[in-house]
Amino acid sequence: xEKKQNTLFVGSLAKGLRLLRAFDETHTELSLxxxxxxxxxxxxxxxxxxxxxxxxxxxxxxxxxxxFRPSHAWLELAYAYYWSDQLVGQAIPKLIDLSQDLGETxxxxxxxxxxxxxxxxxxxxxxxxxATVIGRRLPALSTSGGRAMIATFPPEEREHAIRTWPLxxxxxxxxxxxxxxxxxxxxxxxxGFAISSGQMILSEIGVACPITGPxxxxxxxxxxxxxxxxxxxxxxxxxxxxRLQDTANAISPSSQAHRH
Amino acid sequence: xEKKQNTLFVGSLAKGLRLLRAFDETHTELSLxxxxxxxxxxxxxxxxxxxxxxxxxxxxxxxxxxxFRPSHAWLELAYAYYWSDQLVGQAIPKLIDLSQDLGETxxxxxxxxxxxxxxxxxxxxxxxxxATVIGRRLPALSTSGGRAMIATFPPEEREHAIRTWPLxxxxxxxxxxxxxxxxxxxxxxxxGFAISSGQMILSEIGVACPITGPxxxxxxxxxxxxxxxxxxxxxxxxxxxxRLQDTANAISPSSQAHRH
DNA sequence: TTCAGCAATATCATAATATGATACTTCACA
DNA sequence: TGTGAAGTATCATATTATGATATTGCTGAA
Numbered sequence: 001x002e003k004k005q006n007t008l009f010v011g012s013l014a015k016g017l018r019l020l021r022a023f024d025e026t027h028t029e030l031s032l033x034x035x036x037x038x039x040x041x042x043x044x045x046x047x048x049x050x051x052x053x054x055x056x057x058x059x060x061x062x063x064x065x066x067x068f069r070p071s072h073a074w075l076e077l078a079y080a081y082y083w084s085d086q087l088v089g090q091a092i093p094k095l096i097d098l099s100q101d102l103g104e105t106x107x108x109x110x111x112x113x114x115x116x117x118x119x120x121x122x123x124x125x126x127x128x129x130x131a132t133v134i135g136r137r138l139p140a141l142s143t144s145g146g147r148a149m150i151a152t153f154p155p156e157e158r159e160h161a162i163r164t165w166p167l168x169x170x171x172x173x174x175x176x177x178x179x180x181x182x183x184x185x186x187x188x189x190x191x192g193f194a195i196s197s198g199q200m201i202l203s204e205i206g207v208a209c210p211i212t213g214p215x216x217x218x219x220x221x222x223x224x225x226x227x228x229x230x231x232x233x234x235x236x237x238x239x240x241x242x243r244l245q246d247t248a249n250a251i252s253p254s255s256q257a258h259r260h
Numbered sequence: 261x262e263k264k265q266n267t268l269f270v271g272s273l274a275k276g277l278r279l280l281r282a283f284d285e286t287h288t289e290l291s292l293x294x295x296x297x298x299x300x301x302x303x304x305x306x307x308x309x310x311x312x313x314x315x316x317x318x319x320x321x322x323x324x325x326x327x328f329r330p331s332h333a334w335l336e337l338a339y340a341y342y343w344s345d346q347l348v349g350q351a352i353p354k355l356i357d358l359s360q361d362l363g364e365t366x367x368x369x370x371x372x373x374x375x376x377x378x379x380x381x382x383x384x385x386x387x388x389x390x391a392t393v394i395g396r397r398l399p400a401l402s403t404s405g406g407r408a409m410i411a412t413f414p415p416e417e418r419e420h421a422i423r424t425w426p427l428x429x430x431x432x433x434x435x436x437x438x439x440x441x442x443x444x445x446x447x448x449x450x451x452g453f454a455i456s457s458g459q460m461i462l463s464e465i466g467v468a469c470p471i472t473g474p475x476x477x478x479x480x481x482x483x484x485x486x487x488x489x490x491x492x493x494x495x496x497x498x499x500x501x502x503r504l505q506d507t508a509n510a511i512s513p514s515s516q517a518h519r520h
Numbered sequence: 521t522t523c524a525g526c527a528a529t530a531t532c533a534t535a536a537t538a539t540g541a542t543a544c545t546t547c548a549c550a
Numbered sequence: 551t552g553t554g555a556a557g558t559a560t561c562a563t564a565t566t567a568t569g570a571t572a573t574t575g576c577t578g579a580a
Contacts, residue, residue, distance in 0.1 A: 007531080010312045010567070012538065013276035017316050020337060028344035032557065044540045047558075052270045056277050066547095066557065070341040072372045072397075075379065077280060078338035079395030081330040084288035093386045100384065112332045119335065123382070124360065126353045134394070135339030137332075267560080270538070272567065292528065304569045307529075326528065326576095522580085529574065537567070545558065550551100 015041055016049045020058065020070075025130075029067045078135070085110075087211070087220055088119055091251045095222065098247045099124050102240060105131065107223040109145035109208070112137060114165040116146045116221070128201060131225065141165050141181050142174060144196040144206035145221035151188035152210050152218040158185065173198035193241060195233050203228040207236050209248035222248045275301055276309045280318065280330075285390075289327045338395070345370075347471070347480055348379055351511045355482065358507045359384050362500060365391065367483040369405035369468070372397060374425040376406045376481070388461060391485065401425050401441050402434060404456040404466035405481035411448035412470050412478040418445065433458035453501060455493050463488040467496050469508035482508045 022030060022038040030038065036046040050068055053059040059068040082088050091108050099106040099122040108120040115137045123132045130136065140146025141162070150161050162182050168174070175181055188194040193209045200206070205228050210218030224244055226236060282290060282298040290298065296306040310328055313319040319328040342348050351368050359366040359382040368380040375397040383392045390396065400406025401422070410421050422442050428434070435441055448454040453469045460466075465488050470478030484504055486496060 007567080008308050008311045008529085009315065010272050010276065010308050012270050012272040012567085013309060013312045014316050016270065016273035016276065017313075017318060023340040023344065025340070025343040028340075033555090042540060045538085048268050048270050048538075049273060051268045051558095052273045053277075055269065056274050058277060070337070070344045072341075072370070072377050072395075074337040074341040075377060075395035076397065077330070077334040077395070079393055079397075080283040080285070080288075081332075081334040082393045082395075083285040084283060084330045089389050092383075092389060092392050096383050096386055096392075110332070117332050117335060123352075123356050126356055129349050129352060132352050132356075133339055133342045135335035135337070135342075137336065137339075267538080268558085272538085293526095302569060305567085308567075311529095524579085525577090527574105527576080529572100531572075532568105532570095534568080535564105535566100537565090539561105539563085539565075541561095543558100543560080545556100547556080548554095550553085 012049070015039070015045060016053060019046070019049050019053060023070050029062070029065075029069050031065075031067045035068070085119065087251070087253050090253070091211075091220075091222075092120060094247050094250050095120060095122055098222070098224075098243060101243055102224060104240070105225045107145070107225070108220065109143070109223055110220045111140065111146070111149050111218075114140055114161070116140050116143055116149070119220075127225075131201070138200065139166050139168055141167055141178075142170070142196075142199045143223075144194040144199075144208035145223040147181070147185050147188050147194035147196065148208040148210040148221045148223075149218040151185050151192075151194065152212055152216060158189075170200050171198055171202045173202065175199065193245060195236065197228060197233065205231055205233060205236055207240060207244060209241075209245045211248050211251050211253065213253045219253070220251075222251070272309070275299070275305060276313060279306070279309050279313060283330050289322070289325075289329050291325075291327045295328070345379065347511070347513050350513070351471075351480075351482070352380060354507050354510050355380060355382055358482070358484075358503060361503055362484065364500070365485045367405070367485070368480065369403070369483055370480045371400065371406070371409050371478075374400055374421070376400050376403055376409070379480075387485075391461070398460065399426050399428055401427055401438075402430070402456075402459045403483075404454040404459075404468035405483040407441070407445050407448050407454035407456065408468040408470040408481045408483075409478040411445050411452075411454065412472055412476060418449075430460050431458055431462045433462060435459065453505065455496065457488060457493065465491055465493060465496055467500060467504060469501075469505045471508050471511050471513065473513045479513070480511075482511070 018039045019035055022035055032046055036043050054061050058071055058073050060071045061068055095106050103124050105124050106122045107118050109116040110119050118134055118136045121132055121134055150158055162178055167176050195207045197205050204225055206225050208221045208223035211220040212218045222244055224240055278299045279295055282295055292306055296303050314321050318331055318333050320331045321328055355366050363384050365384050366382045367378050369376040370379050378394055378396045381392055381394055410418055422438055427436050455467045457465050464485055466485050468481045468483035471480040472478045484500055
């Protein structure tokens with residue numbers, strides 16, 4: 001079978017993780033066959049691995065359909081994550097204040113490679129389900145939060161990100177033109193925040209401020225989403241931005257190292 | 261080494277999962293030695309497994325302290341979980357409405373064995389960090405949500421739960437007396453909701469309504485927490501309960517099977 | 521600076537463990 | 551009742567994980 005590098009690598013464990021990652025927003029319930037297909041693993045291997053994950057409580061098994069689903073243990077992992085991320089503990093009370101103050105949806109996003117990931121979300125109004133779920137990963141270049149963070153990078157890195165980081169179409173308005181993304185980020189460099197419209201969801205305006213530590217480089221951002229039917233970018237800048245910026249400034253990451 | 265049952269069980273995978281579970285609220289950053297100690301695994305095994313988890317992106321490694329931490333992938337798993345749990349999608353918009361309406365913290369709890377697990381939390385006021393984190397598991401008998409659910413069980417099962425399910429002290433007011441818990445649950449049977457005081461946090465009042473499907477048996481509950489300094493149980497029942505109950509009734513689980 | 525002590529990392533012969541082909545069973549649907 | 555697809559069980563084989571040991575690198579004390 002495929003030889004995975006050296007003796008410090010446990011292949012069976014890696015394969016088991018592939019089963020877990022086979023589940024996503026469109027694959028919520030998978031049979032053995034589905035799992036084999038999605039992971040590219042042998043039928044017997046999937047059988048054994050899935051059985052192990054089931055016994056260990058990582059997968060629920062529907063007794064009638066025999067299909068597997070993520071178990072509550074997946075939420076327990078998120079629980080452990082939250083305690084390990086100091087920034088979240090720092091930020092949560094201030095985000096609550098902000099969301100109550102603004103009456104609009106407030107998010108905490110962290111940089112995760114070339115994507116952002118929503119770590120905390122406080123919905124204040126009905127929105128799409130996808131806008132309420134934590135753990136969502138989006139291309140950093142396409143989000144106000146990502147642009148706000150990239151704007152804090154040194155120029156060469158900034159340019160490298162603009163040139164090479166991935167893009168993906170979400171709405172007809174999603175910008176795939178890297179030059180206009182560069183303009184947007186340059187504006188963020190000057191102004192200290194980023195605004196975007198309709199990138200992820202049509203008629204949605206996003207505004208974000210970076211959370212910068214002593215180094216000046218941001219690994220996280222506070223973001224606010226509002227409806228373009230009720231707001232204009234100008235009003236967002238006038239009414240939302242000041243408090244958003246105060247909140248971002250008040251959340252200073254404690255001195256310890258950050259994930260990269 | 262320890263022989264784990266049959267040939268349908270992949271020991272290495274199970275061991276890898278043990279590493280993941282070694283992280284919790286008080287163990288947020290673990291060295292190889294820590295991991296070996298907490299999992300009871302051999303030093304070499306831990307080295308290989310942790311290395312694998314790191315390569316696969318499940319553990320972040322601090323380059324200077326060499327210690328491991330949960331990675332963003334743990335949130336991605338939560339993300340996948342949310343899409344797989346139909347109840348959450350059903351409930352979220354209604355919970356948002358409710359929290360805006362009440363101006364108080366609202367939670368969605370599901371039954372997970374003999375514990376409840378918080379699946380969705382909408383904090384409206386500053387609270388303890390622990391009260392904002394999803395994935396928290398608590399003994400069902402000690403929470404208003406758990407009692408509300410148990411109250412929907414057939415009498416024998418109810419009694420079995422009251423007699424055997426675990427209890428744990430969280431505050432000086434946490435009830436360890438199963439007779440008084442039985443009283444509380446019996447009240448919930450009659451009234452259709454449960455109220456508790458100071459069980460998890462001092463000076464906190466919790467009120468919960470079960471979410472019942474066609475079978476009449478609940479696997480989830482909507483719960484609201486308020487400060488005992490500002491509320492009395494009577495006022496909670498008069499002012500919060502009606503809207504809480506409406507919300508719980510409006511969230512009917514779709515017909516598919518539930519995790520057990 | 522040197523040294524001691526500890527933890528992380530690398531190596532390797534061994535056999536235990538995962539492998540995957542195959543056969544059996546169950547279930548859904550015709 | 552029959553057919554096919556999917557889940558389940560078995561087993562001989564050698565690949566893969568094992569864990570003892572050696573090496574390296576780091577931290578703090580002398």
